[in-house]
Amino acid sequence: MTGRVLPRPGHSQKDIFRIERGRSTDTVNFTENRATRFHVKHPEQDSQVEATTTVFDGSTPLAHEIAELTRRRQAIASQTLPLPARTRIFTISNQKGGVGKTTTVVNLSAALAKSGARVLVIDLDPQGNASTALSVEHREGTPSVYDVIVNDRNMDEVIQKSPEFDGLFCVPATIDLAGAEIELVSMVAREQRLSRALGEFLDEYDFDYVLIDCPPSLGLLTINAFVAATEVLIPIQCEYYALEGLSQLLKNIKLIEKHLNPKLQVSTILLTMYDSRTNLAHQVAEDVRAHFPKEVLDTIIPRSVRISEAPSYGQSVITYDTNSSGSLSYLEAAAEIARRGVPR
Numbered sequence: 001m002t003g004r005v006l007p008r009p010g011h012s013q014k015d016i017f018r019i020e021r022g023r024s025t026d027t028v029n030f031t032e033n034r035a036t037r038f039h040v041k042h043p044e045q046d047s048q049v050e051a052t053t054t055v056f057d058g059s060t061p062l063a064h065e066i067a068e069l070t071r072r073r074q075a076i077a078s079q080t081l082p083l084p085a086r087t088r089i090f091t092i093s094n095q096k097g098g099v100g101k102t103t104t105v106v107n108l109s110a111a112l113a114k115s116g117a118r119v120l121v122i123d124l125d126p127q128g129n130a131s132t133a134l135s136v137e138h139r140e141g142t143p144s145v146y147d148v149i150v151n152d153r154n155m156d157e158v159i160q161k162s163p164e165f166d167g168l169f170c171v172p173a174t175i176d177l178a179g180a181e182i183e184l185v186s187m188v189a190r191e192q193r194l195s196r197a198l199g200e201f202l203d204e205y206d207f208d209y210v211l212i213d214c215p216p217s218l219g220l221l222t223i224n225a226f227v228a229a230t231e232v233l234i235p236i237q238c239e240y241y242a243l244e245g246l247s248q249l250l251k252n253i254k255l256i257e258k259h260l261n262p263k264l265q266v267s268t269i270l271l272t273m274y275d276s277r278t279n280l281a282h283q284v285a286e287d288v289r290a291h292f293p294k295e296v297l298d299t300i301i302p303r304s305v306r307i308s309e310a311p312s313y314g315q316s317v318i319t320y321d322t323n324s325s326g327s328l329s330y331l332e333a334a335a336e337i338a339r340r341g342v343p344r
């Protein structure tokens, strides 16, 4: 996996994106364009907890929690993750809204990039939330995934580097994408447009992972994502109604597999927004595990203020608060995905 970025100082981000095989990686000095956003500092300071560890004698629940966080952090710090032999392309999908799709795309991609992988995020949601969190330009009119699937532009003309990590790139979504569902209807090969563009791009450039963020619907954009991917990752919120609509989603994936993309498989299910204080969350997690014992990751993403705050700083939780429990959970989920590899 030796795709390389060769910087050309003084050029725009778009111009700078040149990758050639087999060349050494130079430092890329992008001007960080994190937008100024509202900053709400929460009193919960997970990462500062470590400094107070010694005050506790280990016998209280808080001291136990702190010790556990420290243990997890050390385990993550000492691990090296394997890189996949060929690019793994994930579609992160669930037609239910607000279940943590975008949050998962952003934080998993950051976690994988932190471990040294080269990761491409394709934002396929007109809301552009993944582009915001990865701090890439996505104002109306910015060259974006819309131009790729509707106007046949090459992906390397619209890709941007995220300031989050060296190996993290994003094809942004702008509000222009909102009209694409309708525009695609009358187009030739309307279901394959993303797949073809991504295939051509990956023929030229090396990436270890591609993560596609889907809108909360099963329209043509989501179908394009399913056709372009080889794996589906379904985030499931640990709440009532979590499983509702899931059978419809799985049915649609089966149809895509049968008619449009025989390589597609649901490889990963991630439980999100878990609140350990409620019996309901526990029950939902158990139900999902009982139904999908192979697919569900051992790691569960907790409900965490840090995770929800990070996007307002144009950051993933991995850089926003590395040692918080939310960040550690996404780092652990990334490690599980890397170690499990592609299921057979």
Ligand code: ATP
Residues within 6 Å of the ligand: 096, 097, 098, 099, 100, 101, 102, 103, 104, 125, 129, 214, 215, 216, 272, 273, 274, 301, 302, 303, 304, 305, 307, 308, 309, 326
């Ligand atoms: P949509 O269907 O609209 O695209 P989504 O499935 O992409 O939504 P997100 O945008 O990732 O969902 O998350 C919905 C909201 O929940 C966001 O405000 C996000 O910050 C918050 N959120 C996601 N995961 C967590 C978590 N683990 N802890 C706390 N808040 C979270």
Ligand code: MG
Residues within 6 Å of the ligand: 101, 102, 103, 125, 129, 214, 215
């Ligand atoms: Mg989303």
